[in-house]
Amino acid sequence: MPELSPFLGRVRWSVHRLLVTALLLASSTATPVRSQTVDSIKARPGAVALRSIFSLRGNGAGAAVASLWDLNEDGRVEFAVMELSTERWKIFGIDSAHVVRQLWQRQSWSPAPLFHGDFRGDGSRMLVQVRERDTAILGTLFYLDFFAVDSSRIADAPSMTWTSRSPGIRLIACTFQVADLDLDGSDELIVASVASNRDGVSHRGGEIWIYRGGPDFQIDTPSVVIRDSIHNGSDYDLHIGRVDADEYPDLVCVTRIDTRIRWGGRDMARLDRQVDRSLGLVGPFLHLLDADGDRRADWLWSAEDVGFSLHLSSTGKNPRTRAFDRIDADRRFLGGGTNTFVLGPLNDSANRFEMFGVNSARTDGIDYDFSGGADGPDAVYDAWNTGYMKISTPLGDVDGNGWRDLLCGNSDGQGSATVFAGGPYIPRDSMPVSAIQDIAVGSHRDAITIWPNPAHDVVHIAWRGDLSRMPARFAVHDLLGRLVAHGNADVMRGEVLWNCDQRPAGAYLLSIYDARSAIIATATIIKR
Numbered sequence: 001m002p003e004l005s006p007f008l009g010r011v012r013w014s015v016h017r018l019l020v021t022a023l024l025l026a027s028s029t030a031t032p033v034r035s036q037t038v039d040s041i042k043a044r045p046g047a048v049a050l051r052s053i054f055s056l057r058g059n060g061a062g063a064a065v066a067s068l069w070d071l072n073e074d075g076r077v078e079f080a081v082m083e084l085s086t087e088r089w090k091i092f093g094i095d096s097a098h099v100v101r102q103l104w105q106r107q108s109w110s111p112a113p114l115f116h117g118d119f120r121g122d123g124s125r126m127l128v129q130v131r132e133r134d135t136a137i138l139g140t141l142f143y144l145d146f147f148a149v150d151s152s153r154i155a156d157a158p159s160m161t162w163t164s165r166s167p168g169i170r171l172i173a174c175t176f177q178v179a180d181l182d183l184d185g186s187d188e189l190i191v192a193s194v195a196s197n198r199d200g201v202s203h204r205g206g207e208i209w210i211y212r213g214g215p216d217f218q219i220d221t222p223s224v225v226i227r228d229s230i231h232n233g234s235d236y237d238l239h240i241g242r243v244d245a246d247e248y249p250d251l252v253c254v255t256r257i258d259t260r261i262r263w264g265g266r267d268m269a270r271l272d273r274q275v276d277r278s279l280g281l282v283g284p285f286l287h288l289l290d291a292d293g294d295r296r297a298d299w300l301w302s303a304e305d306v307g308f309s310l311h312l313s314s315t316g317k318n319p320r321t322r323a324f325d326r327i328d329a330d331r332r333f334l335g336g337g338t339n340t341f342v343l344g345p346l347n348d349s350a351n352r353f354e355m356f357g358v359n360s361a362r363t364d365g366i367d368y369d370f371s372g373g374a375d376g377p378d379a380v381y382d383a384w385n386t387g388y389m390k391i392s393t394p395l396g397d398v399d400g401n402g403w404r405d406l407l408c409g410n411s412d413g414q415g416s417a418t419v420f421a422g423g424p425y426i427p428r429d430s431m432p433v434s435a436i437q438d439i440a441v442g443s444h445r446d447a448i449t450i451w452p453n454p455a456h457d458v459v460h461i462a463w464r465g466d467l468s469r470m471p472a473r474f475a476v477h478d479l480l481g482r483l484v485a486h487g488n489a490d491v492m493r494g495e496v497l498w499n500c501d502q503r504p505a506g507a508y509l510l511s512i513y514d515a516r517s518a519i520i521a522t523a524t525i526i527k528r
């Protein structure tokens with residue numbers, strides 16, 4: 001397996017573009033089999049710059065970011081940003097007119113993200129805010145404030161509060177997760193801590209406390225306590241994902257000494273009885289994501305000095321026995337000082353394949369973003385941005401175009417938090433409204449968008465990510481009924497182009513078909 005550098009992306013891309021150009025030249029000079037006058041409609045080539053649709057700057061914004069749900073029930077999900085200097089979490093939503101509105105704010109000092117869960121399993125999500133308080137004698141204490149959300153409104157005061165200190169026991173350096181570990185429809189609260197103190201005696205091994213979800217959800221006494229015997233140093237990083245073949249989420253704990261897996265199951269109590277696998281790997285940075293779209297966790301490791309590597313779940317290796325070390329990796333990428341991010345399925349309307357990003361402050365400060373796919377990502381990046389983001393969280397669809405979005409933060413300097421839009425870029429901000437034509441399909445006013453229309457040389461055709469029937473094939477006919485262009489759409493991508501510069505001026509009829517060749521929409525395109 002070759003070692004691949006992410007920074008080959010641009011070079012590889014140039015080669016790819018040359019190849020595409022050469023193919024286009026070849027196709028225009030060779031004699032086509034069917035007709036010399038039928039153009040091809042093809043996927044938009046090239047890596048794209050991620051497009052910002054919201055940015056919050058100053059006040060140390062972006063020290064932490066959080067993905068929320070559609071808490072005001074307007075069909076678009078909300079997101080949250082923490083400002084370091086005001087010590088405030090702010091929740092934002094984008095309304096139907098694409099205006100960003102602040103829905104809530106609350107003071108709380110902690111870089112730990114806001115999170116949420118359906119802890120009672122009745123469909124009502126609670127918002128949970130982390131607070132930290134430094135004390136002279138006990139060190140840092142952690143608090144979780146649980147807020148009810150009722151009729152689109154977040155309660156003013158928390159309905160319950162968890163603390164890292166209960167009689168005789170104190171957890172040290174906590175992180176928090178939410179997952180339905182036993183798949184009973186209610187979320188568990190999971191607290192991981194680096195160490196603990198019982199009646200003044202320190203236990204320098206990690207602990208994981210699980211509070212079982214359900215109608216009787218409570219935060220007074222953990223349902224399951226997992227105690228690790230080994231000394232962890234200061235790192236105890238818990239990841240939750242479906243690693244093996246069953247549906248139950250598994251626990252992957254990365255420390256400076258070992259990486260340990262506990263296989264999930266219906267019986268959560270067994271989690272504390274044993275470590276199922278001790279990999280002996282020491283903690284470079286780990287993300288679990290699904291880049292190959294099989295609903296099983298892929299492991300993205302990164303380390304300052306050796307770049308990053310990817311263990312794909314779809315390569316047929318048994319997750320219960322594979323090594324998950326560097327030799328066992330399915331993709332290895334060089335590049336010093338790399339930092340990796342999970343970006344979510346930004347360019348997959350089926351939400352199967354997650355993208356990830358890589359950056360390096362030591363080189364050019366550009367984030368390179370790789371698409372997933374059935375075979376995982378290749379070494380050619382598909383998107384980029386120049387922001388040098390430090391943290392990221394995938395979002396649901398915040399702007400209502402049917403494509404999932406991304407929130408990044410970087411508290412360096414003045415600080416900034418940025419929402420990047422998934423799906424195709426429609427230039428509503430730079431082109432006259434009259435040049436952009438929206439076509440309604442079903443309940444969506446803007447199901448398919450064509451621009452510019454009238455056109456001189458290139459026509460863009462883009463579509464929402466959530467149509468019940470997605471475009472699969474396109475055809476353009478002239479007014480005499482002759483086919484002048486056709487092409488297929490990759491359903492994952494949201495845009496095709498028609499290069500019409502060689503066509504005579506006049507009206508043309510565009511037909512858009514679904515995968516079963518049933519017509520979805522038609523439009524008249526004017527060529528000037």
Ligand SMILES: [Ca+2]
Pocket residue numbers: 069070071072073074075076077078093
């Ligand atoms: Ca909303």
Ligand SMILES: [Ca+2]
Pocket residue numbers: 179180181182183184185186187188212213
């Ligand atoms: Ca559960």
Ligand SMILES: [Ca+2]
Pocket residue numbers: 289290291292293294295296297298312313314
């Ligand atoms: Ca996978």
Ligand SMILES: [Ca+2]
Pocket residue numbers: 396397398399400401402403404405421422423
């Ligand atoms: Ca979106």
